[in-house]
Amino acid sequence: MNLTAYVARRLALMVLVVFGVLVITFVISHVIPADPVLAILGGNAPAEKVDALRRELGLDKPLHQQFVAYIWGAVRGDLGRSLRTGRPVWHDIWQYFPATVELTFSAIFLAVILGIPLGVISAIRRNQVHDHTTRVFSIVGVSMPVFWTGLVLLLLLYYRLGWLPGPGRLDLAVLPPPSRTRLLIVDSLLAGNWAALRNAVGHLIMPAFVLGYVATATIARVTRSSMLDILHQDYIRTARSKGLVERVVILRHALRNALIPTVTVIGLVFGGLLEGSVLTETVFAWPGLGRYITTGYISLDYPAVMGGTLYIALVFSVVNLIVDLTYAFLDPRIRL
Amino acid sequence: MRSWTPASASELAPAAGRIEVPPRYEELRRAYRLWRRSLLSIVGTVLVGVIVLLALLAPWIAPYDPLAQDFSVRLQPPSRAHWFGTDQFGRDIFSRVVFGSRIALQIILIVSLISGSVGAVIGWVAGYFGGRTDEVLMRLTDMFLAFPSLVLAMAFAAALGPSLPNMIFAISLVTWTPYARLARGETLRTKAQDFVEAARAMGASDLRIIFRHVLPMTLSVLIVQLTLRMGTIILTAAGLGFLGLGAQPPTPEWGAMVSDGRNYIVDQWWMSTLPGTAIAAAVLGFNLLGDGIRDILDPRLRR
Numbered sequence: 016m017n018l019t020a021y022v023a024r025r026l027a028l029m030v031l032v033v034f035g036v037l038v039i040t041f042v043i044s045h046v047i048p049a050d051p052v053l054a055i056l057g058g059n060a061p062a063e064k065v066d067a068l069r070r071e072l073g074l075d076k077p078l079h080q081q082f083v084a085y086i087w088g089a090v091r092g093d094l095g096r097s098l099r100t101g102r103p104v105w106h107d108i109w110q111y112f113p114a115t116v117e118l119t120f121s122a123i124f125l126a127v128i129l130g131i132p133l134g135v136i137s138a139i140r141r142n143q144v145h146d147h148t149t150r151v152f153s154i155v156g157v158s159m160p161v162f163w164t165g166l167v168l169l170l171l172l173y174y175r176l177g178w179l180p181g182p183g184r185l186d187l188a189v190l191p192p193p194s195r196t197r198l199l200i201v202d203s204l205l206a207g208n209w210a211a212l213r214n215a216v217g218h219l220i221m222p223a224f225v226l227g228y229v230a231t232a233t234i235a236r237v238t239r240s241s242m243l244d245i246l247h248q249d250y251i252r253t254a255r256s257k258g259l260v261e262r263v264v265i266l267r268h269a270l271r272n273a274l275i276p277t278v279t280v281i282g283l284v285f286g287g288l289l290e291g292s293v294l295t296e297t298v299f300a301w302p303g304l305g306r307y308i309t310t311g312y313i314s315l316d317y318p319a320v321m322g323g324t325l326y327i328a329l330v331f332s333v334v335n336l337i338v339d340l341t342y343a344f345l346d347p348r349i350r351l
Numbered sequence: 352m353r354s355w356t357p358a359s360a361s362e363l364a365p366a367a368g369r370i371e372v373p374p375r376y377e378e379l380r381r382a383y384r385l386w387r388r389s390l391l392s393i394v395g396t397v398l399v400g401v402i403v404l405l406a407l408l409a410p411w412i413a414p415y416d417p418l419a420q421d422f423s424v425r426l427q428p429p430s431r432a433h434w435f436g437t438d439q440f441g442r443d444i445f446s447r448v449v450f451g452s453r454i455a456l457q458i459i460l461i462v463s464l465i466s467g468s469v470g471a472v473i474g475w476v477a478g479y480f481g482g483r484t485d486e487v488l489m490r491l492t493d494m495f496l497a498f499p500s501l502v503l504a505m506a507f508a509a510a511l512g513p514s515l516p517n518m519i520f521a522i523s524l525v526t527w528t529p530y531a532r533l534a535r536g537e538t539l540r541t542k543a544q545d546f547v548e549a550a551r552a553m554g555a556s557d558l559r560i561i562f563r564h565v566l567p568m569t570l571s572v573l574i575v576q577l578t579l580r581m582g583t584i585i586l587t588a589a590g591l592g593f594l595g596l597g598a599q600p601p602t603p604e605w606g607a608m609v610s611d612g613r614n615y616i617v618d619q620w621w622m623s624t625l626p627g628t629a630i631a632a633a634v635l636g637f638n639l640l641g642d643g644i645r646d647i648l649d650p651r652l653r654r
Binding site: 033039 | 590
């Protein structure tokens with residue numbers, strides 16, 4: 016199969032998966048709950064209020080009509096209106112998502128710059144102190160619940176020691192920069208507002224570290240094992256025997272190929288980060304999409320919850336698509 | 352193993368003379384040696400052992416009733432009377448953590464059972480019948496994989512109504528996919544082997560081939576995967592509990608306990624952090640044990 020056919024097939028799969036995501040969210044929001052309206056309003060709501068909301072949400076129509084309306088709405092980007100904020104869910108997601116982007120990208124950034132070197136060094140110094148330390152570090156990392164790590168760090172570094180700023184994206188005393196991209200760090204850079212930049216970065220350190228820890232561990236583990244695979248191969252021996260410096264062998268010959276699985280795992284890790292961001296944002300009161308969804312659950316804001324869930328699934332699918340395509344470009348063997 | 356299935360043609364050859372399969376002592380001893388050599392596996396076994404013991408002996412180990420409220424000892428710091436302190440209702444946190452191990456193990460067992468068997472059946476059917484069946488089932492798997500699993504579990508748990516059984520069901524609904532993919536792959540490999548062809552030539556039915564030949568060959572891989580994922584199950588369950596979408600109060604579920612203590616984190620640090628330690632220890636134990644079992648059973652990964 017050539018590259019074009021692979022890309023075409025992968026895109027077709029993407030369309031199918033997106034449709035599946037819509038079906039699953041529809042089932043969750045319209046079919047499973049015995050009565051979504053009662054779930055929203057509570058059991059004691061007066062009958063006329065229940066009927067009014069039912070009509071407003073289109074829940075008085077037969078299921079297949081509801082389904083068509085749901086799909087059509089989603090295609091046009093109409094995810095309904097949040098019951099809590101009163102604004103269209105789409106608008107809310109647009110407001111909240113940049114904070115999640117800032118958090119997850121910082122976490123991925125930390126994970127890549129820490130995880131790859133850790134993995135490479137572990138592979139070179141296999142079974143030595145460094146390797147064992149990294150292994151313990153990774154396995155402890157994937158074992159700790161992020162919400163707990165977050166609370167412990169908040170307790171120590173903010174409440175007790177006061178080394179880092181606490182929950183939220185910015186101290187109340189700090190004037191936020193004019194919002195252009197909604198990414199606070201970019202905005203403060205654009206505005207040249209150094210005080211805001213310092214404060215925003217300070218606020219970002221703890222949640223990004225907490226969220227990135229698991230990702231760091233995973234990336235280190237995968238890099239280590241693929242590095243070990245490659246280091247045993249003939250062309251590495253050839254490179255060494257033709258007298259290349261070890262640094263060149265490792266960085267130019269081995270690492271380049273070893274990074275192919277790492278690229279895939281970065282994509283997989285991204286799903287973990289989206290998931291972790293739900294919990295991390297809850298702990299750090301980070302005004303992102305994850306927190307939007309969890310507050311939605313608490314205030315029984317079904318449109319917000321389902322819109323947010325749908326959006327996260329879409330982002331996750333797009334990331335997976337990008338990863339698969341990158342992988343196909345990097346490793347021609349995959350296009351079989 | 353009672354139903355002895357040849358793993359390959361070479362395994363058939365020496366057995367041809369004597370039908371009796373040599374006892375597996377050698378293999379057990381090898382497994383034991385590998386286990387003893389790895390400190391991490393030992394730590395994992397001990398941790399899991401402790402949790403199983405806590406769960407079995409909870410009523411004898413826990414000094415107090417996990418639900419008993421005593422307002423005269425509200426928010427007490429850890430002391431000799433209350434090892435992990437007390438919460439806002441004066442309940443003994445250590446006793447609650449001990450009883451919480453029962454809930455955690457219950458979640459792991461039921462979720463593994465449901466998601467493992469659902470995933471395996473889907474994988475076997477997809478791999479064995481191939482063609483359109485395979486395509487449909489695998490695309491269904493892709494659809495479920497399009498969601499980060501905690502996010503989907505949250506949605507299911509909320510739609511079903513937050514409770515412990517619903518949470519278990521919700522987690523099962525989102526965790527069967529890896530088993531399906533794995534079982535499918537193993538089935539495809541097994542199906543191509545000669546003894547399956549031979550069985551088919553002898554007129555064995557599809558059902559018989561799946562159960563007698565494919566199933567035993569894929570089981571060990573599935574079991575390794577199940578043990579590897581037990582830690583993740585606890586994490587997902589604790590996350591749902593933390594968000595209030597799992598077991599409801601006053602159930603002593605670890606994640607819910609961490610969430611309970613959040614409002615008291617500044618002055619009563621023990622309320623959140625100590626139950627959280629139990630989660631971390633349990634997950635660590637299952638992860639280490641799972642890694643150890645994989646290293647012993649899967650020679651390909653042995654380094």
